[in-house]
Amino acid sequence: MAFAAIHPEAGRVDATLPDLGCGMSWDAVYKVRPRVALRCPACGHGVHAKVSSRKLRYFAHDPGRPDDCVWLNESLEHHLLKLELATSIRAVGWHAELEVRAPDGSWRADVLASSHDGNHRVAWEVQLSPITDDDIADRTHRYRRDGIGVCWVSTADRIPWIGSVPSIRVREPEENQSWTVIDGVAGFRYADGAWNLMTDVALVDFIGWVLREKAIVHQVLPRYRRIWRGSPDRYVRRHLIWTSPHSIDEEARHNLMRQRQEEWKRRKQEQERAAAQRRKAEEEARRQEEQRQREEREAAERAMREQRWAEQRRQWELQAEQDRLRREAEERHRQEQAQAAEEERLRQEQREQQAAHHWWAEVSAAQDQQLRTAVADPVWKKEAIRLTFDDHGPTAECGYGIPIYRPARWGTQLYGVLRPSPASLHRVPHSVPVFVRNAREAQLLTESGAIEPDRVIHFDLPDYEQLSLI
Ligand SMILES: [Zn+2]
Structure with a gap:
């Protein structure tokens, strides 16, 4: 199904607008005979105007449609969301066109918002089915190349690409409520030093912020990529978010403060490291000095021991010499005594001989x-x-x-x-x-x-x- 078709005379017609965007009534295309030769803007195949059971106006392909038409497989939910986006854009005062193709076919916007002067355009892409990161990045790039802003919109619980391209997650309204943005928008609080995810922004408000550039896509600084989300997941990682220029300034200001802190910390660590090195060097010098003194002391003790030994040896040698002299003296004395005794004995004998001689005479x-x-x-x-x-x-x-x-x-x-x-x-x-x-x-x-x-x-x-x- 699709909301746009090509009218053979009026050109592009939009089922979401009362005058179909070209001053024509729905009745002019719906159930008229003969049939108006409406064509699909994407594949050129014939389409006819229809109204759903929920009174939703749209165009459906005629039988024998080509299998590869990009509009073919879109669900009702997809169409309802596109319609909501178009309605919100128009409520803000911008033009909204559905199912718009690039002149060269390089992109196809679900809803293209244009300012009145036509200088600013933002594509709103509803992406409910899985898509690879490369694919979505490539499609985002094609819009940027043509000077068109883009925002990817999904209702899925888990969106792998959210935060890697400009994107939001929205929630379908309950009774008498409006659509709300529950992910993709964040504000920075300097006091927290962190980004906080905003989980309750009316879709129409968000679209107004984006179109008036009160909310812009921001590449989160590396240190702040853990974003506070509150319960249950508490933190999520995001590279890209929608936020206000003020929050971006606050992030920059906080980042500068952190950089100063880190610089101060780095310098302090550097000083501490230098001090530690100095202490280590001093310790080493002291250790070496102690080692030197110990060696000196040991050398002195060794020298003293050797001196004592030498002294002892000298004493022993002296003692030995004295002993030798004493023994020699004793020996001499003994010999002298022996000689004296012998002389005395001889004298005695002589005396006795003389006495005996007299005795016998x-x-x-x-x-x-x-x-x-x-x-x-x-x-x-x-x-x-x-x-x-x-x-x-x-x-x-x-x-x-x-x-x-x-x-x-x-x-x-x-x-x-x-x-x-x-x-x-x-x-x-x-x-x-x-x-x-x-x-x-x-x-x-x-x-x-x-x-x-x-x-x-x-x-x-x-x-x-x-x-x-x-
Ligand atoms: Zn088609």
């Missing part, structure tokens, strides 16, 4: 014989044992006395010592008695305490030779 050979006899005779007489006197005479081993032997089973055994020197009694073997001439000599031996008195046996021989007896 007191005794003549006769007196010597006399004493030997005094020792040996009693033994011979009593035991028939002949004692012998050492041929070597006085010996050092027997304290410079003469060893006396008696026969034993194997050889001889020491029987006693004859007249040892009083100065050399310590040399006399302990087990044997010693024999001296008389009590005086015995007294000489025992008075030093060097020999027990009971080991000293003496006789009663005179000290002086009794020449008279010879």
Whole structure:
């Protein structure tokens, strides 16, 4: 169905206008005989005037219509909305034409609104069926190219292209109400810093705003594309909206404020980053300084330890040297003492020899014989044992006395010592008695305490030779 047709004489006729837009009555085309040769503006096929059950005037294709006519598949709803748009445009005081084709066929407007001077045109497109984004963008571009504004109108719940081209969503009126725009129009509130969708604008008001340029298409700035819609969906994303120049100014003003804020924030972050870097650099410098001081300290401690070791080694070496010197001194001292002792011993021996020499010089050979006899005779007489006197005479081993032997089973055994020197009694073997001439000599031996008195046996021989007896 369609609202426009081409009359063979009057040209374009509009079923929505009382005079069909050309000073002609509906009755002049509706059910007249002979039929008026009306044609479809889109495909050129024959059409005839009809009235719907809702008293709506329109044109329908004659039988044998071409399948590809663009008007063919439009629904009643589509037509009613077109009619509403045309009516609203006319109410605002603009011309409204339905189903207008471009001279070159590049566009076909459902409703084309024109200002009185013909300088401004806005196409109103009812789009109820699905259409691709590319297709709708392309069709929008064709209007723009020809200097015609456009607004896409739909009643669908979900419209993928809303906000990507100039568009609105409208709601069909309930009883005694008018059509309303419920999506596609927004206002910017500086206090909110956001766009708010207007969901209750009378369609006729909106059309008036658009035609008088109180509402214009606006490309939303990127940061504000989340638009507040309230419940239930709360936010929707939109690139294009219809709005007032004032809202656009407010958006720009808010955007500038945000940019300043961001710039300030960016500078602040930059400063903080710089400060953090500075702190980090200082921290690193401090760490390096601490590391350096630690290494220095360790090196100093190491040096001190080595110095202590060296000192210790020197001490040990010194100690060792002192020990060596001390040992050498001791050794020397010991040797000197030994030498002194040896010298003393030799001197003692010399003294003893001298003493022994004097001791024996007191005794003549006769007196010597006399004493030997005094020792040996009693033994011979009593035991028939002949004692012998050492041929070597006085010996050092027997304290410079003469060893006396008696026969034993194997050889001889020491029987006693004859007249040892009083100065050399310590040399006399302990087990044997010693024999001296008389009590005086015995007294000489025992008075030093060097020999027990009971080991000293003496006789009663005179000290002086009794020449008279010879
Ligand atoms: Zn047609």
